[in-house]
Amino acid sequence: MSDAYGDRGNKDRSIANPDGQGSVMPKVSGKSHAAPGGPFLIGDTMTGGYGKGPDILHACTIAVEKGEIAVIVGPNGAGKSTAMKAVFGMLDVRSGSVRLDGEDITELSPQARVGKGMGFVPQTSNIFTSMTVEENLEMGAFIRKDDYRDTIAQIYDLFPILKDKRNQAAGELSGGQRQQVAVGRALMTKPKVLMLDEPTAGVSPIVMDELFDRIIEVARTGIPILMVEQNARQALEIADKGYVLVQGANAYTGTGKELLADPAVRKSFLGG
Ligand SMILES: Nc1ncnc2c1ncn2[C@@H]1O[C@H](COP(=O)(O)OP(=O)(O)OP(=O)(O)O)[C@@H](O)[C@H]1O
Numbered sequence: 709m710s711d712a713y714g715d716r717g718n719k720d721r722s723i724a725n726p727d728g729q730g731s732v733m734p735k736v737s738g739k740s741h742a743a744p745g746g747p748f749l750i751g752d753t754m755t756g757g758y759g760k761g762p763d764i765l766h767a768c769t770i771a772v773e774k775g776e777i778a779v780i781v782g783p784n785g786a787g788k789s790t791a792m793k794a795v796f797g798m799l800d801v802r803s804g805s806v807r808l809d810g811e812d813i814t815e816l817s818p819q820a821r822v823g824k825g826m827g828f829v830p831q832t833s834n835i836f837t838s839m840t841v842e843e844n845l846e847m848g849a850f851i852r853k854d855d856y857r858d859t860i861a862q863i864y865d866l867f868p869i870l871k872d873k874r875n876q877a878a879g880e881l882s883g884g885q886r887q888q889v890a891v892g893r894a895l896m897t898k899p900k901v902l903m904l905d906e907p908t909a910g911v912s913p914i915v916m917d918e919l920f921d922r923i924i925e926v927a928r929t930g931i932p933i934l935m936v937e938q939n940a941r942q943a944l945e946i947a948d949k950g951y952v953l954v955q956g957a958n959a960y961t962g963t964g965k966e967l968l969a970d971p972a973v974r975k976s977f978l979g980g
């Protein structure tokens with residue numbers, strides 16, 4: 709499937725923060741190359757849980773390389789969202805570390821991580837439903853002091869439906885359109901890396917395919933993407949790297965192709 713996207717994609721790389729990517733042309737399929745000094749973003753052997761509660765993550769590692777899409781799959785309650793929150797600084801990591809472009813950011817607040825170039829779309833409550841589409845995008849630009857009009861224009865190019873509905877309350881949009889608002893909002897900070905928790909939750913297969921196409925386009929602008937997906941098979945088809953999490957730990961890790969071909973993964977997580 710990923711080959712089918714060979715000639716597609718947004719060639720305009722200006723949404724990406726060029727500092728994050730240098731001249732590396734992103735790719736969405738094929739062999740993985742480790743960036744010098746390790747992955748661009750990594751939650752490395754993270755152990756931790758919520759508050760004083762028990763550990764949910766057990767030496768869990770998730771990462772994404774420059775120019776790539778990494779996908780995290782696994783059963784409900786496996787700790788996928790928890791792992792994403794840990795990488796974004798919303799969880800106490802009791803051991804392990806989080807590194808962005810080689811820098812240890814384990815102790816930084818989520819806000820500080822946004823300042824460092826992380827964009828995060830959480831699984832729930834990821835838009836302001838009573839605000840208009842455009843106000844949602846403007847909220848996304850909260851850390852920017854420069855003129856963000858052209859970023860909004862780029863987001864409308866990526867998601868044309870949002871331009872049509874710019875003055876409508878985001879809460880009136882369909883599920884797939886809301887997810888576009890959420891991704892658009894995260895892009896407003898011009899992130900160096902984008903984290904998406906179930907961007908296709910609750911949408912039809914057709915809308916899912918469209919959202920995946922848009923996500924691939926974003927990756928092509930030079931923004932590596934670390935995402936959780938319930939639609940495991942489809943997501944692994946567009947993944948350079950895949951992680952299967954079970955009970956807060958890494959069960960299987962490989963390229964998307966390797967995981968799709970692994971009989972044990974197929975049997976337990978992909979419906980055979
Ligand atoms: N805010 C919270 N406080 C305490 N425990 C939590 C909290 N959020 C999640 N958990 C617990 O952490 C474990 C992992 O949940 P998590 O939401 O990370 O799973 P998930 O893999 O994202 O599941 P899903 O596929 O349903 O989204 C579960 O046992 C859950 O009950």
Ligand SMILES: [Mg+2]
Nearest residue numbers: 788789790831
């Ligand atoms: Mg989740």
